[in-house]
Amino acid sequence: MLNDTIIHAERELYLTLLAWAQQQPNAYEWLKQLPTWLNDIKDKANYAHAPGYQASVARLPNLIVDNVQLDNDTLTINATLTDSEYKQATALLKQLMPWRKGPFQIGNDEGNSIFIDTEWHSDWKWQRVAPYLSPLKGRRVLDVGGGSGYHGWRMAGAGADTVIIIDPSCLFYHQFMAIRHFVGRADADAHGKGRYRTHYIPVPLEALPENSQLFDTVFSMGVLYHRQSPFEHLQKLKGQLVKGGELVLETLVIDGGANTVLVPHDRYAQMNNVYFLPSVAALIGWLEKAGFSEVRCVDVAVTSTDEQRKTEWMTYHSLADFLDSNDPTKTIEGYPAPMRATLIAKK
C-alpha cells in the first residue's frame, strides 16, 4: 500500500543528506547507500511483517493537530479526535504492538485521547541523561539503537538541528513512522527553516560508513551490552563524531573495580543476546582505550519494576518476571539485577 508518511519521510531524509553532501564529501557515502538502506526493509522475504506494518501506518487518520509537544515527558500530539478517528487510530496503533519505548499521547485532555503507555518509562532515562548533555541546540545528532524514536523526538524537542535515528528493527521503524504521521509539519516548523529535523534509517550501526564524522553528538543507549565486540562498537561510534564531538553511552553495568566484567554464560534477565557488563571503572577504561577523552560517569541507576513493566501496549513478560521472586536484587539466573550507567566522553 502506497504510504504517504513513509514516502515523505524518505524524501526529507534524501534532501537533508543531499544538503550535507554539498558541504561534506563524507555525507555522500550515506547518500549513495540510502536507497539500499531504505529498500531492504521493504523486502518481504526478509521482513515478513513489513507490508502489514506499512498498511497500518498508511491507514492512520489525518488529524487536525493543534500543536505538538516534543519537550514533554509524555510526547504529546494535541489534536481533536472524533469517535471514529479515535477508534481507528487506536486499533491501527495496537497492530504495531509491542510498544516498548515511550510514552506518547495522541489527543487532548478534554476529548478523545490515546495514551500509549509503553513498557518503558523512557522519559525517566531522558531525565537522568538530559541535564548533563552539551546543549543540543543547533547540533547534528545520531541516536544509535533509538527504538521507537521516543528519545530522538526528545532530542529534536531540545533544539537539535537534525536528529538521525538508526535501529535495525522493522517494527520500531514503523512505530516511528506512525508517530511521525501525527507530528507532521510541527517537526519542520519548530526549526524555523522549513526542513524536517527528525529522521530514521532502519539499519544497525555496523552498516554505516566507518569514518563519517558527521555528528556533534552521538548517543548509544541500551545497545553496547548486546554487542559481541564492544570495542568495535565504540570505534564505530567514534567514527561518526566530528572532532571534539560528544558521545553519550548508556549501558548495563555491575558493581566492581577496573577489571570487573560480567559475561553471562547463557541468558541475562531472560535475554539471550547479552555479552559484556563491565563495572563503571572498567567502562571508563574501555572508553579511554578506544581513544575518547574527558570520560565521566554522570548517572548510575538500578532499573525498577516501575520503570520497565507490562502494560496494555506491551502485554508480554517484563522486568518483574525476569527477577528472582525471592530476591529482586538478582535476575532469575542469579546475576545482579539490571543497573545502568550513563557515561559522557569527548572525541
Ligand SMILES: Nc1ncnc2c1ncn2[C@@H]1O[C@H](C[S@+](CC[C@H]([NH3+])C(=O)[O-])CC(=O)[O-])[C@@H](O)[C@H]1O
Ligand atoms: N547493532 C545495532 N545497531 C543499532 N541498534 C541496534 C543494534 N542492535 C540492536 N539495536 C537496537 O538497540 C535497541 C536496544 S533497546 C534501547 C532503546 C533506546 N535507545 C533506549 O535507551 O531506551 C534496549 C533496552 O531495552 O534498553 C533496540 O531497539 C534494538 O533494535
